[in-house]
Amino acid sequence: MTAPTVGWIGTGRMGYQLALRLLNAGYDVAAWNRTRAKCEPLAEFGAEIADSPAALAAREIVFIMVSADKDLEAVIDGPDGLLTTGGRPKLIVDSSTVSPEASARVRARVEADGVQFLAAPVSGNPKVIAAGKLTVAASGPRSAFDEAQPLLATWGRGVTYVGEGETARLVKIAHNVFLGVVIQSLAEITVLAERGGVSRAAFLEFLNASVLGSEFTRYKSPALVNLDFHPTFTNVLLRKDLQLGLSAGKELGVPMPLAAATDMMIAQAIGAGYTEQDFATLVLEQARRSGYQIEPENVPVDDGLAPEEP
Incomplete structure (x- = not known):
């Protein structure tokens, strides 16, 4: 089966690393970030750099990782938003840090256009990603999860389907x-x-x-x-x-x-x-x-997060 084409919106500290894992797994990725300079280094790994979220509408699966409710709604429906052109992805996977209410609003908007929506918040940070220990909880239509699961599995060691709607939030x-x-x-x-x-x-x-x-x-x-x-x-x-x-x-x-x-x-x-x-x-x-001034002990301590072997 042919691998789906991927769009990526939001290449902050986490988004950049997760998009990179998809590239390293061999996926065809096009990426956009509001500050283009944070996105451009992905080009060295084979990513196409998009000029707007709208430019990713023809991609089969689009991932979003932004930092707030208003940012999620803006990349969907704002100027040059993902759903403001004639094209439509088959599936949107959102891993943003947003409220269940904002996620539900976006889900309703997306599904009204015939696009499936999967909420997929993650547990971890860039160092956890590098160690291959990121985990994902996902909710939405089971068919959407089944389609996204192989891509989500590239992010770390655990992807769990937790149910319909906003249960992942x-x-x-x-x-x-x-x-x-x-x-x-x-x-x-x-x-x-x-x-x-x-x-x-x-x-x-x-x-x-x-x-x-x-x-x-x-x-x-x-x-x-x-x-x-x-x-x-x-x-x-x-x-x-x-x-x-x-x-x-x-x-x-x-x-x-x-x-x-x-x-x-x-x-x-x-x-x-x-x-x-x-x-x-x-x-x-x-x-x-407790009544005292704590001081650094200045000794080596292993954090248990050695990067994965290449």
Whole structure:
């Protein structure tokens, strides 16, 4: 069977890496980004660089990865949007960070034109992509998922179909609520161990080797030990998802006391000025509440995310 032609909209830090994986897997990709310079390096790997989203309408499958509700709606229906010309892709796969409401609006607009729509939010960041450990939750028509699954599988190690409509958005929100609860708990127990005389490096080495250790605890260990807070995800973004999760809990009648407490802790970190750094800065606030100034330990710590072998 002939591989589908691919369009790609949005080549930020994540989108660029995922489009590159499709190119490396042999797919014919044409890409567009609002800031063209962020897109052009893909040409070295065989991508065609498009002048507008509309120029991708003849592609069979178009992927979108933009950062906000308004951006998604703009690339669909704005000036030179994907659906503003006569051509139509067969399938649109959206991996943007958007609300379920915006996704539902776009889905209705797309399906009214006879185009299938798949919501496919991801879990990971560029380093996770490089390690081949990205995961995807997808929702929409099962036939759309079956068509997109081989392409989504090039992104990492796990692609899960979670149902119809916007259920994948709820899965991503639930995932990020858990992310917040885990990082806050991890900050608390790491500070507890340190106040009792255990180095953070030693405590996290023990934890990561235990049945409670995970790829996430291992991945965040260098930040917690050496206080390098280069952002992978900020407290502001994390709190936005906690708020979405709490709203979903209220709507669905699911009490979420741990999420509510975590939301308060993250709000305090934001109030303390930790808005641009990585959300692992929660450990700084936990140390402050514990009455001491935390210091970098400056020791090598493996994050468990070695790049895939070529």
